[in-house]
Amino acid sequence: MPNNIDIMCECEKCTGKYCAKKVSIFSTLHDEQVREIADMVVHRNYKKGQIVFFEGDISDKLYIINKGKVKIFKYTKEGKEQILYILTNGDFTGDLSLLKKSKLEFNAEALEDTAVCTLTKEDFDKILEKNPQITLKILEVVHDRLVSLENLIQRLSTKDVETRIAGVILTLIDNFGKETKEGIVLELPLSREEIGNYSGLTRETVSRTLTSMQDSGLIELVGNKKIIIKDIEYLRSIDK
Secondary structure, three states: OOOOOOEEHHHHHOOOOOHHHHHHHHOOOOHHHHHHHHHOOOEEEEEEOOOOOOOOOOOOEEHHHEEOOOOEEEEEEOOOOEEEEEEEEOOOOHHHHHOOOOOOOOOEEEEEOOEEEEEEEHHHHHHHHHOOHHHHHHHHHHHHHHHHHHHHHHHOOOOOOHHHHHHHHHHHHHHHEEOOOOOEEOOOOOHHHHHHHHHHOOHHHHHHHHHHHHOOOOEEEEEOEEEOOHHHHHHHOOOO
16 A cells, blocks of 8 residues: 655645634634644545554544544454444544553544544644643543443344344434435445444345345435435334
8 A cells, every 4th residue: 555645734635624623622713723733733645445543553643534434443352343433524533642642442444535634742732731621622522432332332232133233324324324305315434344343243144134124114225335214213213
C-alpha cells in the first residue's frame, strides 16, 4: 500500500470547511478559535483497507474523520474480528489518550478512501487550557460510546440471530440512514462479512437472516450495499 501523505490541513482540502468545525467537541468555539485549531492539524489520506492505527500503539493524537469511514475493532482471543463501532465525517477517536497518555485499546481501518486530520497531544493541551469546556464535551461523547458498547454487549449475549442483525441495522441507520418515500434507505458501509463481525455471526448466517427479513416484509435488499427499511418499528421492538 502507498505511504500516507502528510500535509497541513488546508480548508480547500477539507471540502470547503475546517475539519475541526465538524467535530462536536469544538462546536462551542468561535470561528477564530476553530481557525487556530485548523492551523494545528495535519491531514492524512488512507486508502480503503489501510490501517489508521493498531491496538497497542502509543496514542499521542486526536484522530478526526474529515471525510470517509473508519471501523474501530478488536480481535478476540480466537483471532476473530469484533467491530465496536463505525466512525464517519466529524467523528473522532483517541480523545481519552489525550487526557491521559496510554496505549490504544483497539484497531482502526479505513472502510473506504478516507481523509483524517490529526491533532497532537501538545496542541490539544493548549486548546484545553484556553477552552476547558471541551473536557465536558469529551465526557458526553465517551458516555454515548459506553452506552453503545453496552448495547453491543447485550446484543451479543442473545442467541437470537434476528435481534442481533436488527440491532446492527438500527445502529447503522443513525449515521447512514436516509428518509425517503420508499422508507429509510441504508447505504451499507459494511460487507456481509463485516456485518457478521459486528454482530458475532458468520457471513452465511447474516445473508440468510437478511433474506428471511426481506421475505417477511421487514426490509428490501438492493444489491449488497443498500437496504430499504420497511418496518422500523418492528426492528426497534425486537432490539429492546
